[in-house]
Amino acid sequence: MNVLQVLPGLESGGVERGTLEIGQALVEAGHTSTVLSQGGSMVHELQQAGSRHICWNIGNKTPLNFFQVRKLRKWLVAQEFDIVHVRSRMPAWVVWLAWKKMDPQTRPKLVSTVHGLHSVNRYSEIMTCGERVIAVSEAVADYIQDSYPRTNSNKVELIYRGINPKEFPRGYQADKQWKEDWYRQYPDLKGAIVVTLPGRLTRLKGHLAFLKAIAALRAKGMRVYGLIVGGVDPKRKAYAEEVKKNAIDLGLSGFVFFTGQRRDIRDIYSVSDLVLSLSSKPESFGRTVLEALSMGVPVLGYDHGGVREILSYLFPSGLTPLGDENALIEKMEALLLTPEAAIKPNDRFLLATMKSKTLALYQSMLA
Numbered sequence: 001m002n003v004l005q006v007l008p009g010l011e012s013g014g015v016e017r018g019t020l021e022i023g024q025a026l027v028e029a030g031h032t033s034t035v036l037s038q039g040g041s042m043v044h045e046l047q048q049a050g051s052r053h054i055c056w057n058i059g060n061k062t063p064l065n066f067f068q069v070r071k072l073r074k075w076l077v078a079q080e081f082d083i084v085h086v087r088s089r090m091p092a093w094v095v096w097l098a099w100k101k102m103d104p105q106t107r108p109k110l111v112s113t114v115h116g117l118h119s120v121n122r123y124s125e126i127m128t129c130g131e132r133v134i135a136v137s138e139a140v141a142d143y144i145q146d147s148y149p150r151t152n153s154n155k156v157e158l159i160y161r162g163i164n165p166k167e168f169p170r171g172y173q174a175d176k177q178w179k180e181d182w183y184r185q186y187p188d189l190k191g192a193i194v195v196t197l198p199g200r201l202t203r204l205k206g207h208l209a210f211l212k213a214i215a216a217l218r219a220k221g222m223r224v225y226g227l228i229v230g231g232v233d234p235k236r237k238a239y240a241e242e243v244k245k246n247a248i249d250l251g252l253s254g255f256v257f258f259t260g261q262r263r264d265i266r267d268i269y270s271v272s273d274l275v276l277s278l279s280s281k282p283e284s285f286g287r288t289v290l291e292a293l294s295m296g297v298p299v300l301g302y303d304h305g306g307v308r309e310i311l312s313y314l315f316p317s318g319l320t321p322l323g324d325e326n327a328l329i330e331k332m333e334a335l336l337l338t339p340e341a342a343i344k345p346n347d348r349f350l351l352a353t354m355k356s357k358t359l360a361l362y363q364s365m366l367a
Contacts (some may be wrong), residue, residue: 001031002080004108006095007087008059011040012261014232015087015115015286018161018354022085023051025355034081036091044153057069058094058132065094073098081108083362087115091127109365115138116284117305118146132361136161137306140284158358159286162350167266168294174267178292182271183259186257189225189271193336196227196272198265198288199279201240205230206278206302208246209325215250216329226252229268231261270295272336277301280323293318294346296305298335300328 003026005019006292019035020042026033027050035046038057046053058065058072076084076098084099094113099110112130115267117140127133128144128151135141135158144151150313175184183190191230199205207228232240247256262268265288269275277283282305289299289307293314301307303319311318320331 001026001082001366002034003031003085003362004034004036004076004081005085005087005285006036006058006091008091009040010035010042010046010053012042014161016040016042017287018113019087019114019356020046020049021326021351022358024049024263025359027051029359031359036247043138049069059088065090066097069094069097069153073102076108077102079176079316082366083111084108084109085113086127086363087113089118089124089126092129093123096126096129101246109320109362111362111365114144114284115141117282127344131155132157132359132365133291134159135356138189139282139305139309143284157357157361159354159361160349161287162352162354163287163290163294163346164351165294165346168269168291169294170294172266172295174264174270178264178267180269180308181269188254189227193222193274194227195224195274195276195332195336196229196268196271196278197278198268199277200230200261201228201232201243202236203239204279204281206276207243208278208279209278209323209328211243211247211250211252211256212325214256215252215330217333217336218252218255220333222333224255224336226256227259228256229259229262229265237271248263265291266295268311268353272297273339274332275299276332277307279305279307281305283307289312290346290349293343296343297350298339298343300331300335312346312348313347315342 006294010016023033035051035052036054036056043053046090058068086095107112110130111132112127113134114127126147128148135154136155141158144156197210219223269292275297277289285306287303289310292323301311301320302321302322305321
């Protein structure tokens with residue numbers, strides 16, 4: 001197969017990671033993998049794994065992109081792809097407008113993946129444009145059915161995103177050198193109770209609720225420290241400053257640390273006593289939840305979206321009602337004082353399964 005995946009860029013994120021993983025699976029199976037995006041820090045890794053990258057910006061949310069439709073159509077005809085897989089809204093619009101006027105007998109099969117629970121409107125509905133539509137969780141499949149009833153349910157395929165358990169092994173511990181460097185940077189965390197909230201600094205991720213909970217537990221006499229692990233969104237710098245000011249106002253200076261974007265998240269999980277997922281908007285999946293649970297680290301998350309699916313299956317004790325700050329504090333205290341070991345091994349949300357099911361879907365369309 002000759003497969004093209006299209007997305008805005010390859011800087012960071014779950015969609016981008018999934019694109020690289022499918023590219024790698026295609027190459028390993030002897031197929032040809034191409035990715036079209038405006039580029040980013042992950043391009044080198046993509047190319048190292050055998051995929052080709054085409055640098056083409058059709059991801060910016062501007063109507064000017066529609067002037068590229070004819071040029072893109074001409075390129076798609078010349079490339080003779082078997083499958084075109086779109087993963088984001090604006091690129092999906094440009095690709096679909098180019099694709100629909102290609103010869104139906106010779107044009108590639110069109111696949112779309114709904115990665116997020118977007119606002120419901122015509123712009124977002126484009127993610128159901130594929131001849132087959134991949135939903136990354138049951139929450140996404142329900143969202144498609146409820147929000148876009150025009151979509152034929154027979155073309156929707158549930159393919160969970162997944163991880164490789166060997167990359168996040170049960171009981172993993174960071175090596176001696178990493179720990180020495182870590183505790184040199186954060187000496188107060190040695191021997192302390194550490195609660196981690198991974199995710200970029202955007203309002204939906206629940207940083208303010210996290211800070212209130214840390215403050216409440218410290219007021220109860222618990223030696224709890226908070227870690228906020230994630231980069232600052234350039235468009236939301238004011239929010240990042242608001243979170244940091246809130247930490248000061250709550251008396252948490254020196255008790256909550258902002259690490260910024262880190263590539264050693266596995267090591268950070270290993271020195272965490274509890275990981276939180278507090279997105280006010282339901283997540284389509286919840287990769288950080290799955291990574292930590294795979295290592296045997298307890299996770300506490302709001303009871304909605306893809307996070308609910310993962311926790312319900314692997315660690316039901318980690319579910320807490322959405323937006324209930326008192327329940328959150330009580331659950332945190334309970335999990336920290338009496339840690340539970342009953343985290344089920346991950347046998348459902350597996351990277352190998354995601355790869356094999358996606359490639360099987362491509363092949364079934366060509367058959």
